[in-house]
Amino acid sequence: MQLLTKAILVVAALALAACNNPRGGDYDEPTGGMGGIGSTALGDPSDPTSIAYFNQTIGDTVNFTVDSSELSPQAMTILRTQAAWLNRYPDYQILIEGHADERGTREYNVALGARRAARVQQFLMQEGVSAARLRTVSYGKERPIEVCAQQRCWDLNRRAVTVVSR
Amino acid sequence: MTQISRRPVLGLLAGLALAPRAAMAQQPLRIEITEGVIEPVPFAIPDFVPENAAGGEYAASIARVIANNLSSTGLLREIPTSAHIGRIGSFDSPVQFSDWRAISARALITGAVRVNGQQITVKFRLFDVVSGQQLGDGLQLDGSTQAWRRMAHRVSDQVYMRLTGESGYFDSRVVFIAESGPANNRRKQVAIMDQDGENVQYLTDGTALAFAPRFSPTGDRILFTSYETGFPRIYLMDVASRSRRMIGDQPGTMTFAPRFSPDGQSVVYSLSVDGRTDLYLLNVASGQRWQLTQTEAIDTAPSFSPDGQRVVFESDRSGNSQLYTMSLQGGTAYRISQGQGRYSTPVWSPRGDMIAFTKQHNGRFHIGVMRTDGSNERLLTASYLDEGPTWSPNGRVIMFTREEPGANALLMSVDITGRNLRRIPTPGPASDPSWSPLLP
Numbered sequence: 050m051q052l053l054t055k056a057i058l059v060v061a062a063l064a065l066a067a068c069n070n071p072r073g074g075d076y077d078e079p080t081g082g083m084g085g086i087g088s089t090a091l092g093d094p095s096d097p098t099s100i101a102y103f104n105q106t107i108g109d110t111v112n113f114t115v116d117s118s119e120l121s122p123q124a125m126t127i128l129r130t131q132a133a134w135l136n137r138y139p140d141y142q143i144l145i146e147g148h149a150d151e152r153g154t155r156e157y158n159v160a161l162g163a164r165r166a167a168r169v170q171q172f173l174m175q176e177g178v179s180a181a182r183l184r185t186v187s188y189g190k191e192r193p194i195e196v197c198a199q200q201r202c203w204d205l206n207r208r209a210v211t212v213v214s215r
Numbered sequence: 216m217t218q219i220s221r222r223p224v225l226g227l228l229a230g231l232a233l234a235p236r237a238a239m240a241q242q243p244l245r246i247e248i249t250e251g252v253i254e255p256v257p258f259a260i261p262d263f264v265p266e267n268a269a270g271g272e273y274a275a276s277i278a279r280v281i282a283n284n285l286s287s288t289g290l291l292r293e294i295p296t297s298a299h300i301g302r303i304g305s306f307d308s309p310v311q312f313s314d315w316r317a318i319s320a321r322a323l324i325t326g327a328v329r330v331n332g333q334q335i336t337v338k339f340r341l342f343d344v345v346s347g348q349q350l351g352d353g354l355q356l357d358g359s360t361q362a363w364r365r366m367a368h369r370v371s372d373q374v375y376m377r378l379t380g381e382s383g384y385f386d387s388r389v390v391f392i393a394e395s396g397p398a399n400n401r402r403k404q405v406a407i408m409d410q411d412g413e414n415v416q417y418l419t420d421g422t423a424l425a426f427a428p429r430f431s432p433t434g435d436r437i438l439f440t441s442y443e444t445g446f447p448r449i450y451l452m453d454v455a456s457r458s459r460r461m462i463g464d465q466p467g468t469m470t471f472a473p474r475f476s477p478d479g480q481s482v483v484y485s486l487s488v489d490g491r492t493d494l495y496l497l498n499v500a501s502g503q504r505w506q507l508t509q510t511e512a513i514d515t516a517p518s519f520s521p522d523g524q525r526v527v528f529e530s531d532r533s534g535n536s537q538l539y540t541m542s543l544q545g546g547t548a549y550r551i552s553q554g555q556g557r558y559s560t561p562v563w564s565p566r567g568d569m570i571a572f573t574k575q576h577n578g579r580f581h582i583g584v585m586r587t588d589g590s591n592e593r594l595l596t597a598s599y600l601d602e603g604p605t606w607s608p609n610g611r612v613i614m615f616t617r618e619e620p621g622a623n624a625l626l627m628s629v630d631i632t633g634r635n636l637r638r639i640p641t642p643g644p645a646s647d648p649s650w651s652p653l654l655p
Binding site for chain 2: 116118153156157163167184186187191193198
């Protein structure tokens with residue numbers, strides 16, 4: 050049994066590495082503040098109750114346009130699915146990370162990330178997710194997911210990530 | 216004989232290039248810090264004279280630190296010691312000015328150093344080679360050998376003051392963020408160093424992301440933002456003891472962008488809650504807090520005027536980031552930035568007459584300065600990403616962060632004239648500089 054659990058964890062870790070998504074920290078505990086890199090069992094991505102399933106199959110990320118916190122129709126679709134899943138599994142706590150691209154100053158980007166995270170939080174609450182489960186944090190431009198000096202990376206980095214943990 | 220003219224000598228440098236030397240012999244050497252200064256003034260600084268054996272250890276090093284400081288201003292240019300003809304055998308013997316005129320030096324700095332146990336004594340004199348006059352009196356500094364660099368910085372400040380009529384900035388420090396690790400998971404430590412990049416010490420261990428450290432008006436405390444709790448929070452640290460505490464935190468919010476008031480008793484900062492970011496003022500001793508702005512917009516990056524009466528900050532209340540000033544007594548915030556583009560990170564100058572800022576326009580970032588009413592905007596730099604200006608103690612130089620595509624962040628400085636763009640040496644990638652006042 051112990052071995053099997055380990056094997057599943059390894060598979061989950063590999064699946065995550067493959068899609069460049071090294072998240073899943075438990076923010077209720079101090080994680081050392083290293084951008085959400087903590088340790089939480091993600092479970093099997095084929096298990097619809099797992100964090101790995103939420104991150105990959107439902108999608109934990111929505112993106113934004115320059116300087117904006119408006120939710121696109123695609124973003125709303127993802128967030129509705131997130132909300133449905135979160136409402137079905139009420140044991141999970143939720144931290145929404147707001148991020149900005151590097152084309153802004155540091156402090157402004159922290160505030161902008163906060164605005165994006167708050168927008169997602171508000172939407173999830175409208176979709177019935179309890180406020181008590183939700184927290185927000187902004188990383189500004191400090192934790193890009195892709196690093197390049199091109200539009201392609203900036204587009205991916207302007208994002209809000211819904212991080213679930215038990 | 217040694218009187219320093221306080222009268223502005225306009226066009227002195229241009230005049231010197233053209234006029235016969237004899238005509239200038241009556242005018243003491245004086246550098247006007249204006250946009251007119253293009254050709255740096257040549258100076259010579261031989262190794263200081265060791266007055267005992269132990270002093271010999273510092274004789275060359277002190278002269279080197281001073282030479283580096285003065286050259287870094289762009290106002291002066293060192294004539295290398297290898298080109299010197301004259302020798303300074305003793306601190307008190309008369310200077311043979313012909314030896315220094317022969318190598319075209321216009322200023323000469325001589326000095327001596329003596330070490331007794333842990334005590335170091337540094338003496339120096341400054342001469343106008345052309346007129347053969349000493350500029351100001353000789354000066355002696357005493358201190359601990361550990362502080363030998365500071366003595367060199369003090370001498371540099373004296374030379375700068377005697378030549379320009381303005382206070383210097385060399386005996387000062389910079390707090391900054393030392394960066395390491397991959398760009399998508401940067402390790403960011405608060406660090407401190409002398410203004411010339413020496414004596415780097417790390418003030419946090421890097422386990423928590425930290426950014427934007429800021430000096431107190433007396434240079435003995437710093438503020439910074441850290442993710443130690445997992446959320447951005449403001450910390451106040453005593454530089455000497457490294458002891459620190461969180462200030463201004465409020466559950467369910469994020470707090471960042473702190474700066475001290477000029478009296479060091481209050482901190483102005485940003486607090487984000489429900490997506491809005493407002494400015495708050497905190498009394499450090501009592502913990503009492505006042506909300507300064509109340510809008511749906513982002514109000515951040517506040518900085519006090521030197522008289523403590525006003526705050527300049529950035530806000531996107533008009534739709535994109537612009538600069539505003541506001542009285543601390545409350546009332547309206549006035550928009551001061553008028554040009555195109557987005558303006559952020561305003562910082563009031565130590566003299567109170569200017570505001571430095573970051574400007575983003577047409578895909579480029581600039582460091583610029585404007586008057587406090589927003590007039591006379593001048594952009595000093597341009598790059599892929601320049602941000603976060605900080606003023607030298609005398610308000611003549613601005614240090615900032617530069618990032619080029621695919622390269623690590625580094626610290627740069629530029630004169631407020633837009634000249635003398637230089638890289639500040641750091642042990643590794645660095646960002647978010649904050650310049651201390653002159654040390655006491």
